[in-house]
Amino acid sequence: MVSISKSDSSVEQRILDAAAACIVAYGIERTTVTEIARRARVSRPTIYRRWPDIRWVIAELLTVRITGVLEAVPAAGAGREDLVNRVVRIAERLRSDEVVMSVIFNAPTLAMVYITERLGTSQQLLVDTLADAIAAGQEHGSVRPGDPHQMGAMCLLITQSTIQSAQMVEKILDRDALNAELALALNGYLKP
Structure with a gap:
């Protein structure tokens, strides 16, 4: 159970790091869940399981x-x-x-x-x-x-x-x- 939590935390951190990189590279308006997922090396559903939309990802970031x-x-x-x-x-x-x-x-x-x-x-x-x-x-x-x-x-x-x-x-x-x-x-x- 602990390794799952660490894994989830690691995935979330990768997603947030990818979101930060997208925001710096493209700006907020052109940052998409698709690009965040690509940079974080996760699927879009992986992101949507954690946050309902891009605004929630950015708010969390x-x-x-x-x-x-x-x-x-x-x-x-x-x-x-x-x-x-x-x-x-x-x-x-x-x-x-x-x-x-x-x-x-x-x-x-x-x-x-x-x-x-x-x-x-x-x-x-x-x-x-x-x-x-x-x-x-x-x-x-x-x-x-x-x-x-x-x-x-x-x-x-x-x-x-x-x-x-x-x-x-x-x-x-x-x-x-x-x-x-x-x-x-x-x-x-x-x-x-």
Whole structure:
């Protein structure tokens, strides 16, 4: 039974890796289940047994990518400065992620669902992670009082906007300046 789970996990990872390669090579709109299956060396039904359609594959891929960045940038402490530094580092990594940025810039219809209509799985995970860090910062005394989930949602909005719009202002705010200004905005929002 364990080898089946490992096998399923390996197949799913191959499918997600193939989806990422297709998105980078062709863009979201031209990525198809057929091409993902070809690159992953699986059949189309293998993909459809796991996900109902291409949008679900892409949503899962984004969740895995964002969760991976979250895990790659662990919390360093309980204070506001540690929280802000972590958020800035996560934002910088996401701005450098070809797949995430391809979705934002090349699939506006898909991206707008998660920007204006509803929280995706990874966004909810980010809000929950931020809420936990904010609560720890409140106990530490370095974060102002308030509902941690509401504050986490606001931090997500500030950071998500920075990620989405960084390219638009890159002549004004280079990478270092953008990181510094995001840190100032988050520190100002969270400071007691």
